[in-house]
Amino acid sequence: MRRLRRLKNKRAWLAAPYGVWAAGFIIIPLIMIIYFAFTSDEGGAFTLANFSEAFTGETVKALWLSILLAAVSTAICLVMAYPLAMILAERKRGAGGLIILIFILPMWMNFLLRTFAWQTLLEKNGVINSILSFLGLPSLNIINTPWAIILGMVYNFLPFMVLPIYNVLIKIDKEVFEAARDLGAGPWQTFRKITVPLSVPGIVSGITMVFIPALTTFVISDLLGGSKILLIGNVIEQEFKQLNNWNVGSAMSLVLMIFIVISMVVSAKTDKDGEGSLL
Amino acid sequence: MKFLKRFYMVIIFIMLYAPIITLMVLSFNTSKSRAHWGGFTLHWYESLFQNTDIMQALYNTLIIALLASVIATVIGTLASVGMNAMGKRSRSIFVGVTNIPMLNSEIVMGVSLMLLFIIGRMELGFSTILISHITFNIPYVILNVLPKLKQINRETYEAALDLGATPFYAYRKVVIPDIMPGIISGFLLSFTMSLDDFVITYFTKGPGIDTLSTKIYSEVRKGIRPEMYSLSTILFATVLLLLLIVYLHPDKNKAGSRRKQPSKLRRAGGILVKRVLPAALAAVIIFGGIYYFRGSSTAYTGEVVVYNFGDYLDYDVLDQFEEETGIRVIYEEYETNEIMYPKIKSGAVAYDVVCPSDYMIQKMMQNDLLQEINYDNIPNIRYIGDIYMKTSEQFDPGNKYSVPNYWGTVGILYNKKMVDEPVTSWKILWETKYKDSILMQDSVRDAFAVALKYDGYSLNSTNMMELNDAQELLLTQKPLVQAYVVDQARDKMIGNEAALAVIYSGDALYAQTENPDLEFVVPDEGSNVWLDSWVIPANAKNKENAEAFINFMCRPDIALKNFEYTTYSIPNTAARELIEDEEIRESTTVFPDEEILSRCETFNYLGPDTEEIYNRLWREVKSQ
Numbered sequence: 001m002r003r004l005r006r007l008k009n010k011r012a013w014l015a016a017p018y019g020v021w022a023a024g025f026i027i028i029p030l031i032m033i034i035y036f037a038f039t040s041d042e043g044g045a046f047t048l049a050n051f052s053e054a055f056t057g058e059t060v061k062a063l064w065l066s067i068l069l070a071a072v073s074t075a076i077c078l079v080m081a082y083p084l085a086m087i088l089a090e091r092k093r094g095a096g097g098l099i100i101l102i103f104i105l106p107m108w109m110n111f112l113l114r115t116f117a118w119q120t121l122l123e124k125n126g127v128i129n130s131i132l133s134f135l136g137l138p139s140l141n142i143i144n145t146p147w148a149i150i151l152g153m154v155y156n157f158l159p160f161m162v163l164p165i166y167n168v169l170i171k172i173d174k175e176v177f178e179a180a181r182d183l184g185a186g187p188w189q190t191f192r193k194i195t196v197p198l199s200v201p202g203i204v205s206g207i208t209m210v211f212i213p214a215l216t217t218f219v220i221s222d223l224l225g226g227s228k229i230l231l232i233g234n235v236i237e238q239e240f241k242q243l244n245n246w247n248v249g250s251a252m253s254l255v256l257m258i259f260i261v262i263s264m265v266v267s268a269k270t271d272k273d274g275e276g277s278l279l
Numbered sequence: 280m281k282f283l284k285r286f287y288m289v290i291i292f293i294m295l296y297a298p299i300i301t302l303m304v305l306s307f308n309t310s311k312s313r314a315h316w317g318g319f320t321l322h323w324y325e326s327l328f329q330n331t332d333i334m335q336a337l338y339n340t341l342i343i344a345l346l347a348s349v350i351a352t353v354i355g356t357l358a359s360v361g362m363n364a365m366g367k368r369s370r371s372i373f374v375g376v377t378n379i380p381m382l383n384s385e386i387v388m389g390v391s392l393m394l395l396f397i398i399g400r401m402e403l404g405f406s407t408i409l410i411s412h413i414t415f416n417i418p419y420v421i422l423n424v425l426p427k428l429k430q431i432n433r434e435t436y437e438a439a440l441d442l443g444a445t446p447f448y449a450y451r452k453v454v455i456p457d458i459m460p461g462i463i464s465g466f467l468l469s470f471t472m473s474l475d476d477f478v479i480t481y482f483t484k485g486p487g488i489d490t491l492s493t494k495i496y497s498e499v500r501k502g503i504r505p506e507m508y509s510l511s512t513i514l515f516a517t518v519l520l521l522l523l524i525v526y527l528h529p530d531k532n533k534a535g536s537r538r539k540q541p542s543k544l545r546r547a548g549g550i551l552v553k554r555v556l557p558a559a560l561a562a563v564i565i566f567g568g569i570y571y572f573r574g575s576s577t578a579y580t581g582e583v584v585v586y587n588f589g590d591y592l593d594y595d596v597l598d599q600f601e602e603e604t605g606i607r608v609i610y611e612e613y614e615t616n617e618i619m620y621p622k623i624k625s626g627a628v629a630y631d632v633v634c635p636s637d638y639m640i641q642k643m644m645q646n647d648l649l650q651e652i653n654y655d656n657i658p659n660i661r662y663i664g665d666i667y668m669k670t671s672e673q674f675d676p677g678n679k680y681s682v683p684n685y686w687g688t689v690g691i692l693y694n695k696k697m698v699d700e701p702v703t704s705w706k707i708l709w710e711t712k713y714k715d716s717i718l719m720q721d722s723v724r725d726a727f728a729v730a731l732k733y734d735g736y737s738l739n740s741t742n743m744m745e746l747n748d749a750q751e752l753l754l755t756q757k758p759l760v761q762a763y764v765v766d767q768a769r770d771k772m773i774g775n776e777a778a779l780a781v782i783y784s785g786d787a788l789y790a791q792t793e794n795p796d797l798e799f800v801v802p803d804e805g806s807n808v809w810l811d812s813w814v815i816p817a818n819a820k821n822k823e824n825a826e827a828f829i830n831f832m833c834r835p836d837i838a839l840k841n842f843e844y845t846t847y848s849i850p851n852t853a854a855r856e857l858i859e860d861e862e863i864r865e866s867t868t869v870f871p872d873e874e875i876l877s878r879c880e881t882f883n884y885l886g887p888d889t890e891e892i893y894n895r896l897w898r899e900v901k902s903q
Binding site for chain 1: 284287288291292294295296297298299301302305354355357358360361362363364365366369373376377378379380382383384385386387388390391392393394395398410411413414417421471474475477478482491492495496499503507508511514515518519522615617618620621624625715721757760761762763764774775776894898899901902903
């Protein structure tokens with residue numbers, strides 16, 4: 001027994017390379033963001049000025065708009081994904097291949113190209129409007145508006161909502177449904193009282209998996225918003241890539257991380273066993 | 280109900296696959312513009328394989344994804360084993376740290392790594408991309424392997440030890456096979472994530488290295504080359520085929536019920552996964568490697584790192600330069616002066632030749648970012664017209680730091696079919712009847728120049744009242760604007776997407792040849808005349824090569840080639856004489872006459888404070 005424990009202690013050291021790696025490339029970079037956020041451009045003295053500069057009128061506006069668009073897209077994703085996850089979970093076997101076909105396969109077509117293709121689809125003289133006008137329907141003019149960005153977010157992040165919900169739904173014991181039916185519950189009641197409560201971990205995990213990338217994207221707004229709509233991701237990207245203002249950019253990143261920490265805490269609370277994970 | 284379910288699935292399926300099908304269709308489109316269908320062709324599939332920079336980007340993408348996922352799988356698997364053996368407290372710390380890259384947004388992670396690399400004085404390039412990819416891949420591996428480790432039966436391992444196996448042997452023979460599925464799926468997931476990553480690569484890459492993602496991003500604004508579509512179609516079709524064979528074979532569904540001889544097809548699928556796939560991957564790496572190093576094996580005598588505006592020269596010219604001089608060109612592009620400047624200033628990358636605009640050259644000079652050019656090494660400067668050297672003196676007194684490359688004006692390009700009134704004033708960009716048909720320039724100085732000129736002010740105004748007026752104008756204009764664009768304006772005008780666009784004179788000529796309904800005009804209120812010149816940054820490592828490059832660019836035949844490619848006006852008078860088409864040689868769109876030029880101003884550098892004001896006002900406009 002002692003030999004085993006000694007072996008075990010030795011084995012724990014196998015995590016050492018990762019520990020060093022994580023310290024160097026996960027922890028230290030985050031500390032650098034914190035450092036830059038609280039120091040001044042010249043001299044590096046402690047200051048809070050970066051935050052007050054970061055949160056002047058237009059950045060706050062961008063942040064609110066990002067929160068709004070991310071929230072709307074997350075809601076749409078949830079509404080679209082839940083029935084889909086249920087339909088997939090009903091299939092007894094063979095759903096695995098189908099899910100991979102539907103959700104993983106598109107990833108092999110570059111994400112930027114896929115999003116960019118929506119431009120061709122949505123444009124004034126684009127594919128969708130050609131079809132609409134052929135059918136004699138009014139044209140759809142959402143390119144370069146917030147709606148196009150929401151569409152892009154839903155399109156890109158829908159899988160992150162479907163997979164966790166699906167993974168929770170297939171684990172629910174089918175007998176629970178039978179019991180509910182035996183006890184006289186109708187389909188709606190079963191759904192409301194059984195399916196939804198039991199799938200909460202998946203829903204929460206799905207919401208964080210969609211909300212965070214939607215909140216922080218700068219590519220989708222760039223490609224589908226016609227550079228007319230500035231999200232917080234665009235502002236941060238500009239601070240680093242164009243204005244070279246690392247301190248203010250870091251302050252903004254730090255504020256974004258608050259949202260990330262909140263969602264980490266929420267999902268850790270509701271999903272203790274990691275049931276609603278992506279995998 | 281069943282019908283409804285089917286219908287719903289089909290709708291989702293269409294939504295997810297419509298863009299992919301669009302891209303596939305575009306890969307067969309004869310026309311370069313994605314706006315219209317020009318007929319069926321396989322041309323882009325042929326030219327793809329001759330396109331060295333796309334193939335290079337593909338190779339970079341694959342090798343980075345492969346290396347990153349292999350290294351991450353090793354580190355991640357070891358870490359999982361270690362974490363599984365740890366006490367509760369240290370394990371929860373490790374799990375917490377592992378969660379950070381999973382939940383953290385890509386942009387924050389990319390930015391934090393970029394800061395680390397720049398502060399740590401690591402040159403941004405292949406290795407920094409690789410490190411970043413490994414970092415975000417390890418958690419995916421751990422997430423796949425750790426649960427498997429928790430599931431395995433400990434007693435088998437202990438039994439093996441009792442039977443005299445060494446711990447390592449027992450682990451290898453008993454535990455590893457059990458967790459293998461987790462390791463493999465972790466590896467595959469890492470590979471896919473690496474392949475599809477854009478944001479983190481974008482922040483941690485250096486010049487001259489591109490993955491497919493960053494290459495595509497740099498092309499998005501000026502129009503993606505159709506070869507990209509054909510490459511993606513090939514990649515996609517290959518993976519689809521593999522998946523169809525492996526996953527969708529009917530035997531899989533019955534595997535539980537009838538465990539007899541696997542069918543031939545299934546076996547073929549198994550062989551494909553176990554043998555053919557690794558072999559194919561190895562082949563790609565090896566041939567790619569040969570391809571990759573063939574480039575560098577042609578003994579170059581040195582290199583020159585060039586940083587230029589997007590689509591600003593005929594790319595054949597670079598090959599020609601390499602052939603004739605034996606100097607290897609590392610070539611990178613930027614979209615606007617404002618994007619270029621911080622990169623030079625931060626010094627993270629040492630560029631040898633850059634091509635900024637007039638006011639930016641002035642700014643760089645004032646900030647000691649440029650060094651004097653030795654004109655003895657650039658005899659071809661004699662081909663540059665005197666008038667342009669004189670204009671240069673406005674921002675580079677004594678012509679010490681710069682060699683003119685292109686020049687031109689800014690004006691309005693409009694579609695005669697959509698605009699039936701004569702266009703003489705900037706005012707038309709504020710007409711409500713052209714709502715959603717106006718394309719504005721997406722760069723601070725150009726946008727403000729339009730508004731300031733419309734108000735009758737100088738486009739170098741530093742007067743706060745005038746600037747506020749201009750901002751007010753831009754704000755009232757914003758609801759009418761279809762999009763703020765840079766290079767995309769040209770393609771959108773060609774595709775009849777908009778009626779009016781603020782555009783550089785050089786783009787106008789090209790647009791007119793593609794779409795004869797377009798007309799270019801420099802409004803009566805006046806506009807900007809600009810000059811883009813070659814300069815050498817102060818921290819350049821290969822000054823003499825840089826001068827050789829500039830000299831080469833001033834050669835009349837080369838300047839002519841660049842002109843024919845970009846259609847931007849060249850200050851190279853000897854090259855202008857060589858233009859065969861008289862209509863172009865004498866065109867006032869390409870070579871504006873004295874009368875037009877007398878109405879135009881060059882941009883001056885206005886100092887950091889005024890610049891800050893411009894930036895702030897512009898950002899307020901954009902975020903409104």
